[in-house]
Amino acid sequence: MDRDAFWTVVDDAAASSNGMYATVDRVRETLQAMPPEEIIAFARIQQELMAESYRWDLWGLAFVIHGGASDDAFEFFRAGLMSQGRGRWELTLDNPVRASEIMAVEDVDDLELEEFLSVAAEAYESATGEAMPDDALAVRYPPQPLGEPLDEEAMWAMYPAYDA
Secondary structure, three states, rough: OOOHHHHHHHHHHHOOOOOOOHHHHHHHHHEEEEEEEHHHHHHHHHHHHHHHOOHHHHHHHHHHOOOOOOOOHHHOOOOHHHHHHHHHHHHHHOOOOHHHHHHHHOOOOOOOOHHHHHHHHHHHHHOOOOOOOHOOOOOOOOOOOOOOOOOOHHHHHOOOHHOO
């Protein structure tokens, strides 16, 4: 599985679902029908994307949308964003300010989706009867968010569409 195939799985699930939790269910169903090595590849790509999106500007976006963002909340925010498909993901990573303007108009108030982070592991266990091997995901995560650190004031200034 490559990134295009990864996004095809996510996009197809998001397009045929009504809501984020239904998307998780559809992705899980799709993955369960795949060979174990493809499920692992999906999980690895997901982790690579999560690592690449570990950025201060995105943390700022999560912060202003939710009125704060802990480490976990930022992780779940990115998972929820990913579950919405390639278009939303790439727009947000390429131009988070523009994405924030769109999200403000859509009145997005909850993009956190912890369940999307475990979808591949659950599918793997369901398909094989075993837990996904611990060494399957050898993705290095940055020790700190990428980019220039932002304080709370800078986060609010970066995303004026959410300025109260």
